[in-house]
Amino acid sequence: MDEPKFHLIGHFKLSADATKVKEDVAKLIFKSNEDILRKGAPSGKGAKVINWDLDKNAIMVEIVSDRYVRAHDALIRLRKVLAALLGKNHIGIRGIGIEDFTIQMPSEEPLKKNIPFVKEMRYEDGKILLALDVDEQQIENKVPDRIISLISEKVESSKYGKKEHWELLGQSKKKIHKFKEDPTKELTKRRWIKHGAGRGQWVFGPQVTRVFRAFGEVIEEEIIRPLGYNEMMFPKMVPWDVWKRSGHAKGIYPEMYYVCPPKTRDPEYWEEVTDYYKVTQEVPLDLIKERIDYPIGGMCYAQCPPFWVFLQGETLPDDIFPIFLYDRSGTSHRYESGGIHGIERVDEFNRTDLIWIGTQDQVIEHSKKLQERYQHLFDDILDIQWRNAWVTPWFMAQEGLTGLAETREVGTIDYEAYMPYKKDWLEFQNLSVNGSKYPEGFNVKLQSGEKLWSGCSGIGMERWGAAFFAQKGLDVDNWPNKFRKKVGELPEVFRFL
Ligand code: ATP
Ligand code: MG
DSSP: OOOOOEEEEEEEESSOOOOHHHHHHHHHHHHHHHHHTTTTTTTOOOOEEEEEEEEEEEEEEEEEEEESSSSSHHHHHHHHHHEEEEEEEEEEEEEEEEEEEEEEEOOSSSOOOTTEEEEEEETTEEEEEEOOOOOHHHHTTTTTHHHHHHHHHHHHHHOOOOOOEEEEEEEEEOOOOOOOOHHHHHHHHSEEEESSSSOOEEEOHHHHHHHHHHHHHHHIIIIIIITOOOOOOOOOOEEEHHHHSGGGGGTTTTTTEEEEEOOOOOTTHHHHHHHHHHHSSSHHHHHHHHHHHHOOOOEOSSOOOOOOOOTTOOEGGGGSSSEEEOOOOOEEOOOOOGGTTTTOOOOOEEEEEEEEEOOOOHHHHHHHHHHHHHIIIIIIISSEEEEEEOOOOHHHHHHHHHHHHTTTTEEEEEEEEEEETTTEEEEEEEEEEETTTTHHEEEEETOOOOOOEEEEEEEEEEHHHHHHHHOSSSSSGGOOHHHHHOOOOOOOOOOOO
């Protein structure tokens, strides 16, 4: 897809009749073809005005170009020099109109998709032919460039499929598992948990909660304290701006829970809704839908994006790094649709998220330390059968950055536990080095000018629980000693008749 070609017909709207300077315009366009429309391109490359005309209050231009100076950029460059020339004669440029804008992209395959601002797409002789419907503002905002990237990305992903890259890194010893049941079924049978009223949501009873809290204590003793983590509390309603900066706005729409505020909090505005409910005992969803506003964002999806607002726009002294932070202040929410299963895949989950920030070296070094701590924790305290694997993180796959992942510096490690009841593996946590992605997205800088990097690791309580119970069962006597001690007595609170 390396050599797209551009063809654009457009015009500049002028504030007055410019006929008297037609000669000067001719000279300027001739000269522009030699200099500004080639600037920055290898010799012989760039954009060219192949046709033009001045008709009173408008200058029409026809531009062809390669990828070095794209036709729409050429148009903007031309506007600048034309404005200077016309300005001397007290004529202004009022705007740009685009009559026709077509792009040819060499491609081994056609693409059958509707793309924003593309009014026509055809496939001919190994090329995707696009007719764009864009105006001045979209050109200024680089929409055509992003259309090209988007199409390349879609063609690539249809070629390689959506399979995630997965490569085994390490594994624990095989263990003998006496327990072979589905942990959710056993937990439900014992009344330790009950399905919540919402989709993919559970009420965790006192016993399971004690176990989750013991996980928390283990994390505190083995990771948080020895590695110097500090607790913070991150917001759990995430506005669009945060997801634009974190990159999530590129793809989480099918999985996020949307948050809509009321259009007003005036009780009168809502009276019809309350009255309807009072007389029918039904919640009138249609009436509510009319009274709520557009979503302002969604519920926490990944934990760390809203943290970055704390550092947004700041320049920080180098000597405060590396910094280690964690949040466990609330739930995360994902619409898992048909995928929900027991406590393993839920729509509402509890997770501790660790974040470490520093220079590239500091972040990579810490990632190794953290991996060692996890290994010790899973082997010596929880005594579970686990493995970990190098996977292409979502954002690299989405942004076509898989090359960076090859160096094994930026990327994600998934931790998986063996689930005897289904003879399969379950991801129960991950560990990512995100490179400079977040500091760049949120515009956070180091005083020295060195790049700031970060990493994060999401530890899911429901997943830890599912893995632990699936391997160890629900009888405390079969639990590894160290962990059993941590748990102490399981609280027996309820009896059911
Ligand atoms: P999966 O591939 O299983 O859907 P994921 O790759 O979407 O997981 P991440 O986005 O990497 O998960 O989230 C980090 C951690 O958050 C996971 O390792 C897991 O512990 C937890 N987590 C994510 N989604 C869920 C879920 N639906 N239910 C329970 N825990 C979850
Ligand atoms: Mg998922």
